[in-house]
Amino acid sequence: MLAATTASGLLAIATPVSAGDMSQKKVEEHLTCQCGCGLTVRNCNHLQCSSALPIRDDIKRSLAAGESGEEILARYADTYGEKILSAPGFTGFNLLAWTMPAFAVLLGGLLIARVLKKPGRHSQSGADPPDGDDASADGGHAPTRGSDEDRRRVTRELEKLSR
Amino acid sequence: MITLGTLALWLALVASVYAVAASVYGVLRGRADFVASGERGAWTAMASVVVATGVMVHALVTSDFSIRYVAGYSSTTLPLRYRISALWGGMEGSLLFWAFVLVLLSSLVLWQNRNRNRALMPWVTATLMTITTFFVLMLVFLTPPFATLPFAPTEGTDLNPLLQNYWMSIHPPALYLGYVSWAVPFAFAMAALASGRLDDLWIRTTRRWVLAAWFFLSMGNLLGARWAYEVLGWGGYWAWDPVENAAFMPWLTGTAYLHSVMIQERKDMLKVWNMVLIIMTFLLTIFGTFLTRSGVISSVHSFTESGLGPWFMGFLILCMAVSVSLLLYRLDRLRPRHELDSLISRESSFLFNNLVLVGIAFATLWGTIFPVLSEWVRGVKITVGPPFFNAVNAPLAITLLFLMGVGPVIAWRRASLANLKRNFLGPGLAGLGAGLVALLAGLHSLSAVLVVSMAVFVLFTMTAEFYHGTAARSRISGGAWPSALLDLVTRNQRRYGGYIVHLGVVLMFLGVTMSSVYRVEEIHTVDRGQEFQIGDYTLKYSNMETSSDDHMDRLIATLQVSRGGEVIDELKPEKRFYRKPEQPATEVAFRSTLKEDLYVILGNLGDNETATFQAYVNPLVAWLWIGGIVLALGTLVCVLPLSTRREQEVPVRTARGRSA
Numbered sequence: 001m002l003a004a005t006t007a008s009g010l011l012a013i014a015t016p017v018s019a020g021d022m023s024q025k026k027v028e029e030h031l032t033c034q035c036g037c038g039l040t041v042r043n044c045n046h047l048q049c050s051s052a053l054p055i056r057d058d059i060k061r062s063l064a065a066g067e068s069g070e071e072i073l074a075r076y077a078d079t080y081g082e083k084i085l086s087a088p089g090f091t092g093f094n095l096l097a098w099t100m101p102a103f104a105v106l107l108g109g110l111l112i113a114r115v116l117k118k119p120g121r122h123s124q125s126g127a128d129p130p131d132g133d134d135a136s137a138d139g140g141h142a143p144t145r146g147s148d149e150d151r152r153r154v155t156r157e158l159e160k161l162s163r
Numbered sequence: 164m165i166t167l168g169t170l171a172l173w174l175a176l177v178a179s180v181y182a183v184a185a186s187v188y189g190v191l192r193g194r195a196d197f198v199a200s201g202e203r204g205a206w207t208a209m210a211s212v213v214v215a216t217g218v219m220v221h222a223l224v225t226s227d228f229s230i231r232y233v234a235g236y237s238s239t240t241l242p243l244r245y246r247i248s249a250l251w252g253g254m255e256g257s258l259l260f261w262a263f264v265l266v267l268l269s270s271l272v273l274w275q276n277r278n279r280n281r282a283l284m285p286w287v288t289a290t291l292m293t294i295t296t297f298f299v300l301m302l303v304f305l306t307p308p309f310a311t312l313p314f315a316p317t318e319g320t321d322l323n324p325l326l327q328n329y330w331m332s333i334h335p336p337a338l339y340l341g342y343v344s345w346a347v348p349f350a351f352a353m354a355a356l357a358s359g360r361l362d363d364l365w366i367r368t369t370r371r372w373v374l375a376a377w378f379f380l381s382m383g384n385l386l387g388a389r390w391a392y393e394v395l396g397w398g399g400y401w402a403w404d405p406v407e408n409a410a411f412m413p414w415l416t417g418t419a420y421l422h423s424v425m426i427q428e429r430k431d432m433l434k435v436w437n438m439v440l441i442i443m444t445f446l447l448t449i450f451g452t453f454l455t456r457s458g459v460i461s462s463v464h465s466f467t468e469s470g471l472g473p474w475f476m477g478f479l480i481l482c483m484a485v486s487v488s489l490l491l492y493r494l495d496r497l498r499p500r501h502e503l504d505s506l507i508s509r510e511s512s513f514l515f516n517n518l519v520l521v522g523i524a525f526a527t528l529w530g531t532i533f534p535v536l537s538e539w540v541r542g543v544k545i546t547v548g549p550p551f552f553n554a555v556n557a558p559l560a561i562t563l564l565f566l567m568g569v570g571p572v573i574a575w576r577r578a579s580l581a582n583l584k585r586n587f588l589g590p591g592l593a594g595l596g597a598g599l600v601a602l603l604a605g606l607h608s609l610s611a612v613l614v615v616s617m618a619v620f621v622l623f624t625m626t627a628e629f630y631h632g633t634a635a636r637s638r639i640s641g642g643a644w645p646s647a648l649l650d651l652v653t654r655n656q657r658r659y660g661g662y663i664v665h666l667g668v669v670l671m672f673l674g675v676t677m678s679s680v681y682r683v684e685e686i687h688t689v690d691r692g693q694e695f696q697i698g699d700y701t702l703k704y705s706n707m708e709t710s711s712d713d714h715m716d717r718l719i720a721t722l723q724v725s726r727g728g729e730v731i732d733e734l735k736p737e738k739r740f741y742r743k744p745e746q747p748a749t750e751v752a753f754r755s756t757l758k759e760d761l762y763v764i765l766g767n768l769g770d771n772e773t774a775t776f777q778a779y780v781n782p783l784v785a786w787l788w789i790g791g792i793v794l795a796l797g798t799l800v801c802v803l804p805l806s807t808r809r810e811q812e813v814p815v816r817t818a819r820g821r822s823a
Contacts, residue, residue: 032546038404040548043397048767086548088533093541097533101526101555108518116503116511 022069027059030073032086040086165230168218168309175211175262176299178204182292190285190358198285202273205288208295209266216263219256219308223249229315232256232308238319238743240714244332249322251335254456254471255308261452262298264336264343269295272347272372280368286354294346297478305471321743330390334383338410341380342448345413347372349445349486352438356489361434361496366424371802377421378798380414385791396749396764398684398779400787401675403552408531409451415524416444419517422570426510429575434497435490436517442486447524449479454531505577512570519563526555561613564672567665568594568621571658572628590627594620614676618669625662632659653805663797670790678760678784688767688775698780700761701725702734707772716740717750720765720774724754736765736776760784 022030028042034051037044041059044052055076062072076084088094182204189197219232223246228234236249236256251257269291276284302308325331348369355365387410388400401407420440426433453475490497503510530547537545572586598616606612629648636654637647652659687695694703706721717739724732737750753762759782766775 030550032548039397039402043399043402081544083544083546086546087550087554088537088545088547093537094545097530097547097551098555100529101522104525104529105518105522105559108522112511112514112518116506 022072024056024059024063027063027069027072028056030069030086031055031076032084034080034084164218164221164227165309165311168215168222169307171211171215171218172299172303172307172309175208175215175266176296176303178208178211179292179296179299182208183289183296186285186289186292190289201285201288201292205269205273205292208292208299209270212259212262212266212295212299215302215308216250216259219259220247220250223247226319227315228317228319229311230308231310231312234312234316234319236319236322238321238714240712240742241319241322241327242714244329245322245327248326248332248335251339252322252326255302255306255310257335258298258301258306258456259308260335261339261343262295262302264339265291265295265298265346268343268347272350276368280364282358282360283351283354283365283368286357287350290350290353291346294350301471301474305474318743321741323744324739324741324746324748325394327741328390328394330386330393334386334390337379337386338383341376341378341383342410342413342451344372344376344379345417345441345445345448348376348441352441353486353489356438356486356493359493359496361493363428366427366437373417373421373424374798374802377414377417378795378802380410380417381791381794381798384410384414385788385794389788392784393751396751398682398762398764398777398781403530403549405531406451406455408527408552409447409454412524412527413444413447413451415520415527416440416447419520419524420444422513422520423517426513430510432499432502432510433514434499435494438490438497440517440521442483442490443521443524446479446483446486447528449475449482453479507573507578507583509570509573509575509578512566512573516563516566516570519559519566523556523559523563526559527552530555561617564614564617564621564669567668568617568624571662571665572624586624586627590620590623593623608680611676611680614672618673621665621669625666628662629659652800656803656805657801660797660799660801663800664794665797667790667792667794667797670786670793672790674783674786674788674790678781678787681782683780684778686766686775686777688769688773691772691774695776695778697761697778698759699726700780702763702776702778704774704776707774713742715742718765718768720776722752722763722776724761732761734761734763736763738765738768755785757785757789758782 025042029040031041033039033041033044033049033055035044035046035049037046037049041052041055046052059072063069067075073085082089088097090098182201184201185197185204186201189195189199189201219230221227222230222233223237224243226233226237226239226246232253232255233249236253237246241249249256251260272287272291273284276287280287348365351365351369351372355361384407387407391402392398392400417440420437423433423440424437427437453472456471456475503514505511530551533547534545537543568590569587574582594616597619598612601612601615606615629651632651633644633648636642636651637644640647640650642650683698685695685697689695689704691704691707694701696702701724703723703725704720705723708719708721710717710719717737719735719737722734722736723730724734732754734752734754736752739748739750740746741748749764749766751762751764753760759780762779762781764777766777768774
């Protein structure tokens with residue numbers, strides 16, 4: 001579902017929410033259907049839904065009458081409470097919802113950076129193990145070119161080891 | 164039979180408790196007889212749970228409505244396959260099924276290790292039987308599946324119509340196998356910590372188990388998405404529902420472990436981190452079970468609210484306390500022998516991959532529990548839905564796609580400029596070129612352009628790996644390219660199987676992105692004989708027929724599908740009215756091609772056979788499912804014994820720098 005994560009996330013990036021340019025679809029996506037389906041007004045799967053259908057109609061009328069998407073969302077939050085919004089706002093305690101993941105990842109990144117900056121860090125091992133048996137796994141070392149006889153000899157030795 | 168089922172559960176409880184006690188006593192006192200006795204106790208517990216499950220399946224198949232569970236989740240008219248799948252359709256049955264899967268896997272572990280890993284096995288047995296004890300305890304005291312009704316009704320209430328779908332016959336078993344399989348590496352990790360055998364023995368022993376757990380969890384998630392696509396009827400497959408998130412989180416941490424364990428195997432590093440990831444993944448599987456059964460968070464997937472929440476929370480805390488204590492106890496002996504050399508290296512790219520995967524898991528967990536936190540702190544109920552998860556996880560997921568192209572080919576230790584140039588110049592240029600072509604071709608969405616560009620970058624790095632490897636093998640063996648390719652893959656299954664998995668993930672990325680960004684939706688109310696347009700398609704509502712049987716009434720609309728004036732297909736979306744419980748349900752109809760899905764739902768019905776149809780065109784969505792199949796094939800390549808040769812293992816280096 002990583003693909004779902006990315007794609008839907010990219011969707012969010014591609015169509016950022018702002019007060020002035022919210023389309024019918026965006027406003028519907030930012031409201032949770034109250035029928036108990038757990039989906040947004042946009043995605044409610046009940047075609048005769050007593051919640052999603054009137055809300056969709058109301059959004060259509062309100063946008064046509066010049067009300068902005070943000071104003072519509074605020075009106076619904078006033079009427080139903082915050083729970084009708086499908087994502088927390090950017091104020092007060094709700095700000096924590098947005099900032100904590102970024103903070104956690106940043107902290108992890110700093111930890112990795114700290115590990116990398118440790119004084120005297122170097123591998124105590126000798127050469128690195130190869131990746132496998134193919135030539136593309138050179139581990140950063142330039143491939144050496146040997147004769148066909150060399151290759152056959154190496155293969156024979158590897159076969160012996162594998163037995 | 165009911166008495167047999169109840170007695171079997173009681174016996175399972177006693178035997179599993181005894182298995183834990185005898186195993187721990189035996190290993191601490193060096194008493195082999197107690198260890199052996201503990202294992203026999205485990206076998207007894209496992210057999211008992213199997214018997215109890217058998218009794219329940221028999222009761223469901225024979226419609227023994229004197230059992231409350233059978234009366235509540237099946238009926239005489241329910242098809243046989245759904246009567247069997249009713250085993251996981253309700254709270255009690257699903258817990259019994261969980262315990263059943265756990266004992267099946269435990270018995271496999273005990274049998275596989277009857278003559279090996281003897282230093283670890285008493286602790287493994289104790290851990291697995293502790294988990295079994297918990298689930299059997301729930302079944303005996305809190306949600307007894309064999310509870311009876313005062314009188315047996317002549318007919319049952321039936322299974323929820325949404326669960327009467329073939330995907331629900333396989334999605335939960337796959338998901339449960341995925342969840343429960345993580346108990347095995349967790350048990351071995353705990354055994355390594357408890358016994359002090361902290362070398363890579365537990366990792367080698369559980370390598371295939373981990374891959375199997377990851378495979379089933381991947382399939383469980385994917386099949387669930389397919390079920391949502393076909394049954395829920397909103398044209399999508401993933402809604403960031405808390406229960407979907409619960410299955411996604413252990414998949415993320417498990418994926419992180421699959422990558423980071425390679426560093427431990429090759430460089431003897433990240434031992435603590437790998438322990439943390441295994442512990443985290445197991446705890447998240449228990450957390451997922453807690454979420455669906457506690458009633459703490461409302462979800463379309465939840466079972467009815469029950470009193471199990473505090474018990475699951477208690478068990479979660481117990482597991483966390485014991486595993487973290489053991490980890491801290493052994494911390495000194497888990498210190499890495501080697502350290503990272505450079506930021507530009509495969510080790511670092513794997514670490515960043517871990518950071519991103521765990522970051523997405525944390526963000527998902529945080530968003531899932533935030534409504535509960537808000538209610539506790541502010542007393543205000545809020546919703547955290549798709550807009551939050553999309554916005555927070557997007558940058559991380561994009562980074563991950565990029566790392567998927569980098570990680571497999573960048574050099575170990577320290578990448579030289581020559582290495583970077585050799586491995587990334589071509590794929591990088593190809594990715595940029597693909598992005599430009601996508602823009603010129605009219606893809607207006609930044610997301611689509613980015614994903615196309617990244618996907619091509621990853622595909623080129625993967626292709627180059629296969630090409631160079633096959634060329635080298637062909638030179639060495641002098642064989643033809645197809646046989647050289649086969650030889651290459653079978654000689655290093657994990658590596659090339661992994662690449663195939665990456666290929667599957669890239670296809671899934673493309674499918675999801677295009678079907679989300681370029682989805683077209685139309686709602687039309689039409690009379691019989693009228694047409695409506697969606698995308699390139701013209702849909703003509705040509706007929707409405709009815710059908711009835713003992714189980715349900717059906718209204719079936721027929722839509723003639725044309726494109727460019729030519730009739731190309733016929734779709735038959737349905738509306739079903741189940742008799743028990745009296746509940747309507749939609750049955751979507753769709754026409755799937757590699758290019759796009761035409762997806763139609765039958766909605767309201769008016770007078771004179773007027774009907775409302777909701778139709779979608781979902782571009783490239785088939786590639787999500789194809790990507791899933793490729794991912795499954797790649798995992799099988801990693802796991803299955805395809806080669807008769809012993810797979811070449813890279814030795815783990817010891818503290819003295821010698822090969823072990």
